[in-house]
Amino acid sequence: MSAFPKVHDLYVGRVVLGTVLATWAVLLGLDFIIGGLMAELGDVGQGNYGFGSAVAYVLYTMPRRAYFLFPTAAVIGTLMGLGQLAATSELTALRALGLSRRRLGLAVAMALAVLTALMVANGETLAPWGQRQADALKASARSKDLIVARYSGLWAREGNTFLNAGGGEERGKDGRTWLELHDVHLYEFDDAGRLESIARAATAEHREGGWLLHDVRRTWFEAKSVTQTEAIEERWESRLDDTALAASVIKPSALTSAALRTSIDYRKRNGLDASEYEEPYWGRWFYAFNVLALCLAAVPFAFGTLRAGGLGRRLFVGIVFALGFWLLQTQFVRMAGVFHFDFRLAYLLPPVLMLGASAVLFHRRSG
DSSP, X not given: OOSSOOHHHHHHHHHHHHHHHHHHHHHHHHIIIIIIIHHHGGGTTSTTOOHHHHHHHHHHTHHHHHHHXXXXXXXXXXXXXXXXXXXXXXXXXXXXXXXXXXXXXXXXXXXXXXXXXXXXXXXXXXXXXXXXXXXXXXXHHHOTTEEEOSSSOEEEEETTEEEEEEEEEEEEETTEEEEEEEEEXXXXXXXXXXXXXXXXXXXXXXXXXXXXXXXXXXXXXXXXXXXXXXXXXXXXXXXXXXXXHHHHSOOXXXXXXXHHHHHHHHHHHTTOOOXXXXXXXXXXXXXXXXXXXXXXXXXXXXXXXXXXXXXXXXXXXXXXXXXXXXXXXXXXXXXXXXXXXXXXXXXXXXXXXXHHHHXXXXXXXXX
């Protein structure tokens, strides 16, 4: 079987790509309105966050939304495209010309490989960049004292004190949650604008009534001298809005694979739980495999279930197939987080099970 595409491969690929793109466009349109804009309306009116800001926020997140919706669009579009060919007996004609079912699967895979490769690149470039821009826009619009800089992390102001943090995360223990910032710098000025002190803290935890700084080194600037002090812990009485800060902290989904790998290594070196970063990291690695495996597992339906069905039946089967796979993988991933087994296994097993079930169905319909 030649690996190079022939005329019938290009024809099947064109039909499948057309239905996938149409399905993708519909899903993105619905997600833009329902999952994006409608969800943001509840925050409109907070600070300077208006309707225009909400629209801009959702637009920035569209590359990420396209990335996550593509597998669903791919399987629904593939089933609709192949169902269309089956309903018009074009698959039967192609079979009469010598097109095997394996060749049909290869034609589908070759067509989807192009879009899948683009989405993999999108997941490492536009999607995380757009999410960071969206979070920065929303955080700065909702709080007048908060700015998220592109290269220098988070900046916030509390009176004459300016805070800069390299990053942070929300942590929890015993039913309590708090915001923890890393690599924190505090710049304190007097009323005349003269720099009074610079403090560097390894971490800053938001507690009731203020912030708790850890491993603090502070430099004081006097009129004719400079002094330094160190403290294991120091309390900073501040009313700085931790909710706005938490919204501005870069989430794992907005990081590239390289940044996720760095965060995983850092947490493991320090004995911390890295599962929050391992889940999206391995999800990126298995993304292409999941898309192609899911669509190939759906190919046997084109030779029976969809042949006699109309558009509604194809759409129903596609949605059920995609939803079933998503639920199965979600449960495996959650189990990996709870029982601490390898996330690679959690991402590998669902598509393998789908392909196994599809192979059995494929063999029965070939018999």
